[in-house]
Amino acid sequence: MKHWKKLLSLALTLALALSLAGCGKTDPQDTGAEDQTQTEEQTEEPVSESYAIAALKGPTAMGLVKLMSDTDEKAAQMLDSSKPYEGEVGNLYTFTLAASADEVSPLLMKGELDMACVPANLAAVLYQKTEGDIVTLAVNTLGVLYIVENGNAVTSMADLAGKTIVASGKGSTPEYALRYLLSENGLDPDADVTIDWKSEHSECVTALATGAATIAMLPQPFVTVAENKISGLRTALDLTEQWDALDNGSALLTGVIVARREVVEQNPAAVDAFLKDYAGSVEWVNANPADAAELIGSYGIVEAAVAEKALPHCNIVCITGAEMKDKLSGYLQVLFDADASSVGGALPGDDFYYGA
Template sequence: MNVWKKSLALCLTLMMLASLAACGGDQEPDETPAEEPVTLRVAALKGPTAMGMVKLMDDSKPVTEAVEEEHEDVGTSGNLYDFTLAASADEVTPLLIQGELDMACVPANLASVLYNRTKGEIVTLAVNTLGVLYMVENGNAVQSLADLKGKTIVAAGKGSTPEYALRYLLSENGIDPDADVVIDWKSEHSECVAALATGAATIALLPQPFVTVAQGKIEGLRMALDLTKEWDALDNGSALLTGVVVARKEFVEDYPAAVSDFLEQYSASVDWVNANTADAAALIGEYEIVDAAVAEKALPYCNIVCITGSEMKEKLSGYLQVLFDADPASVGADPTDESSGLPADDFYYGA
């Protein structure tokens, strides 16, 4: 009798489980609605930051144009793009703050300045360019930073990354930038190239691709020092950075899938540019970012990357700390505003 009761109970239990499974099968699965296609308004500066984005620009162009022309046979499941190429960050900054751009490639310290200026309404998505600064020489006297002692260096970029990086590296190598060297500041990099070409200077601090341009004009001009390698040799946990990709916080919160898709596509574009120098240079020339011949020679020295997440935070926060220690205003800190200073964690997307 006990055996029969146990068998009946088992059968009833199995029937109930089967019934529940059948009911569950009739229900619609819980699905998060897919985001509608989003048009991302993105700006990049004519130089290494735009060079790394050129494949994404080219791949997205036919789809975006077709959608704008309302071709019915074109799928719109991914991002659409509206790219702007600017000559300077001054053109980009107001458009980003006013909401006329969603993302922009800007100098690394400017990202922090914008974060402070907007009270945290700017986030950094990725580091897109490591150091592109080189000490060039028309001669062979400079083999190390120590060799710069007593020399005159022409440079442009006073009050920005070139000055902060140069002063920091000189100081860390036992050279007083105010007493042991003469830094002749010019208003533009082209003026530095002109000084080298006329013989008025023999040593200059230049970024790529200006280094390549100068080498094309001045016979024997060589890259004496790579400031990125000199910075890395300090092994202080930071990195010399040139550019980052930032976005409006509101846009990131409203369109998380579009942002994720962008980063995936942008990373693929950077990988392609670094692996296909000749083809990438042709595209760069086509988009009038830099002359194709110059781009092909300069690309291996432009340190184009797409670093995101915790690695981005580590490198960028360390770099900003160095700038802050040298001059708090360089990262947007306002001595009259206690809330300003180095960016908080919400500045680093995905970290």
């Protein structure tokens, strides 16, 4: 897991505190009681907050890179002793990049993170584990899963019968999506196919590259990574298309961003400001793939050349409110009907969906 330096986090928090304190200063000789009261009211519930956010090295982190870059730039300006910072403070963010959700969940549950990008079904599991302490703020990634093959034997889900599929993401969205699609296409995931689970997507790419496997389930941008490394590798199935073909009223989702309930309840205005910042970052990334790819490479998420090629297929979004609830609840219902444990044993309540 990659952490920003603690010193930077402390400096940003101090800068935020001093900024807010400065906004609340009044001189009783220069202002009346009414102005002073208004100032006190404004400082009681400041919009600005400092949030610790984690994302996985993949599409969710890719959608955040403009916000990460803007935060870096702001931090440099605030810590520049040669001149006072004159810009708008707003929220301040520190980011953690992780290889898997297993690294993120404990930190979120212990309160060491305020927000985290996690697989969609894991959000529901964490909601149950914490007795409702997890709130979903937005859907940030739609379907990004693909079946790739070094060969030409697979053109439909039925063609996977008798095959071995290397994959990662056991216990989260990839596993449950694959099992559901296999079942809906008449295959028993435990008997008709062999799923060889790896701990990370990069292990699946290695298995393909060494010839240890010929078929894998991969998300973008790892599909692009694999195609660049392995001659003859092709995308055999788009699992989003396979899901849509079922016409079950739901959509295949990959990731969401969640927050601890305490964070949301303490300052909803600051959370709304974050979502605005996040949406702006996603919009910029989708509109500027070349520039976004350079940032993605600079943060070590994936190589810039790979990122630029993969971005159009990553389905990065920031869907909030009622639309978020509609899409996410439909997806979780499908998973629940197939295997209740995939969403923590029960469907989350309405308080799971922020702003809906």
